[in-house]
Amino acid sequence: MVNQPTGGPARSVSYEIGAFFLRGLGKAFSRTYIEQMASQTVLEKLAILADAAKYDASCASSGTAKKNSLGSAKGIGSTEGMGICHAYAPDGRCISLLKILLTNHCVFDCHYCVNRKSSNVARARFTPQEVVDLTLAFYRRNYIEGLFLSSGIVKNSDHTMEQIVEVARILREEHDFRGYIHLKTIPEADAEIVHRAGLYADRVSINVELPTDSGLTRLAPDKDARQIEGAMGRVKADLVEAKDARKRFRHAPRFAPAGQSTQMIVGADAATDADIVGKASRLYDNFRLRRVYYSAFSPIPDASAVLPLKRPPLIREHRLYQSDWLMRFYGYKPTEVMQATEADGNLPLDIDPKLAWALKFRDSFPVDVNRATKEQLLRVPGLGVKAVHKILASRRHRTLRLDDVARLTQSITKVRPFICTVDWRPTLLTDRADLRTMLAPKTEQLELFAA
């Protein structure tokens, strides 16, 4: 591992990480002392810069163009459509990519961010070559699908963006790396550099950070909502253009084949779920985003005084993801999701948004599983997309009874009040006032997906 001394002052490494690398260093390293020292420095930097990157929720490595390294002289890596989670952390999140910052030095002072200028955390800085070496070493051992690189802003936005692009360039051009690369782009950076990032990366993303402009002004005083949306608009234009070019020329360069995504922080400002859902759907429409990630604001070391430091609202985050799913896969319009919110504009925490909607619009039920359209079936609480497809396929061959439906779904108790079959009608049930308490889950649900 090549290591060049850099400006990052290696201050004390946070938490128990120190213990991790001290233990076992002696026996695991059979190399020279110099190499040991060099490696230890990279280790310290990795501890700081991975710690600083963990507040980005996305770790997806799916949905990109298929590529592999078979038949190439020195190429390495493949992406085959489906993302792979190479490990799961005890927070239930997938570890698919090497998710690090190039540096956590930052000239910005965003209150919610652990790397803001006024924060007192240990700082470090990787050189592009160090990130490349680390990525390849991890990739060869099958630890990761690729790299997710972000950075604090050093010197200025253009300089920082250049450094990020340089990492991707070395990986793609010098090492013929065909794994997944996700680059975070900086809205203030020059459009030409951001465009280059898209030519190397599978996915690019810009965080909108907060659902409302006023929240952004208050908590991220150096950022500008219009600038962020402008940058997303340019990426969208690039995506459309590259796709169009590929229709006409088979070898036209690809531009971020896994599209663009963004992230919103939930619970750091006063925005309601209705605000957030509205913002997300506008982003999906305007910028053709692949994904909007929600990140429950979680306490950070040395936090700013203006933030609510409490347990992150994980259930709320989960309900927002569920509503996101309703819009993307279940045919709900944003206004319909907003109808599921309660008087305070937030989604109920004790039941999922689909059930909340069904309880509000009981006259749409029960649905006859033997006759109903796909759209109607998708609205039944407890029926997922797969179950609906199975019902549609099966009912060509038999008239479905309640037992048949039970075999095709996860839990018939949840579905039963909202459907009828040849041998089942829930006439009384839908009128019951206590239906909500009957159906609300008794225990906490697992995360819908961990990403």
Add this chain to the structure above:
Amino acid sequence: MREARSLQSMKLGTYYVVELPEPDDFEFWRERARSLIQCDVPPDRIAWIEPGSSGDLFAHGERRAPVPPGDAPAVRANRRFVPLAKNAALHSDPERFALLYRLLWRLQANPRMMEDKADPDVRRIEELDKNVRRDSHKMHAFVRFRLVENEETDGEHYVAWFEPEHHILRANAGFFMRRFANMRWSILTPQGSLHWDGETMREGPPAERVDAPGGDPMEDLWRTYYASIFNPARLKVGAMLKEMPRKYWKNMPEAALIPELVAGAQKRESAMVDAGALEFEERPETLAAIDKAIHACRKCPIGALENQAVMGEGPQDAALMIVGEQPGDQEDQAGRPFVGPAGQLLDVHLEKAGIDRKASYVTNTVKHFKYVQRGKRRLHQSPAAKEIDTCRWWIESERAIVQPKLVLAMGASAARGMLGKTVSISKARGAPIALEEGCELWITAHPSYLLRLEGPAREEQARLFDADLVAVKERLEELSG
């Protein structure tokens, strides 16, 4: 017709035994199944035996494949069936080949049967397929290569030990080949092994754990990454276990950290919450209440030093509020703002600009004196951003009561105290910044900055300071007028 043909081609009541050469040999099954169907052998007359299992029970069965009659119709299989069966055949369930045959048998009479998802056999094959796909996916995910430096060939060799649940090794060779095309690697499993040298794939005999290397220096970096990327405030062990069950842990270098991380998580989270905990009560409604409260304030470490809080002073209805950084040594002793050297210099310049200090409300952003003791002297220390942000509660309360038309913030700390962000004085000075409720903020340098300069630099800064004060004076008259 069909009845007659079957009587010709097979001895009634013959029990067929099919021994598969390999547990994952789908093609062999396919060939045999085809001729058995063509000979009209019902599913319950066939035993499918894979290598390693005992075939003694069926010692008397017919082991030769029956020869189908020449006019036998082609065997029909649904388009969906073949890929599903191919994958389900890799399952470790000993009944799988019998299930596949039963499905194929039934498909001859009902070619669209695969669509009937409520059928138990269809559900079972989909279940097997799902299990195998999951196992393959977990193999792609959890195989961990370790680097072995090979002295003879002078090259790097990556070796992994993995224990799949089903017979998936051969079927997944392609994935690792396509991904690690330019590496020399081997995957060792209890069922067999794969070796790739960059050009050709070789299959080897079953291996044991001891055949694989015991470690890799890079694993320390990987463990560091694993521990650092974990957010202790979001502990969700159940979600982790669902996707990464314990059975995989023994072959994953990072998994050894999990118990420690889980145990430490709550402690780390509550430490972060406590460190940031700030519970201010209701906003005080009078200046006297603020004065009383700041003397008791210990929200930041400055309040805990040997010092006293210094309250702002001036008329409660002042149109101008002048904000400094923090009390100095003399202010701390006197208990009054701007009485030391910087205060005296301020008075001079205010008078020059024609601003009446007695008509203004003069205060500080941070209420206590921050210092380090050097012998008998207490040396001034700039407040940290977080300390300023904490103390904003008091300056905001003061502004809410005094309701000045214009605030003059002197120095970077005062500017941060008013705006909540750090601004550059040279860029922000000389123009108003709108605050809420129609109030205007003007920013200038702190008079102590002038004290630290000498010669022409001091003259230049004094000129700029005066210009700012004059602009404030003029603006104040406009606003009052």
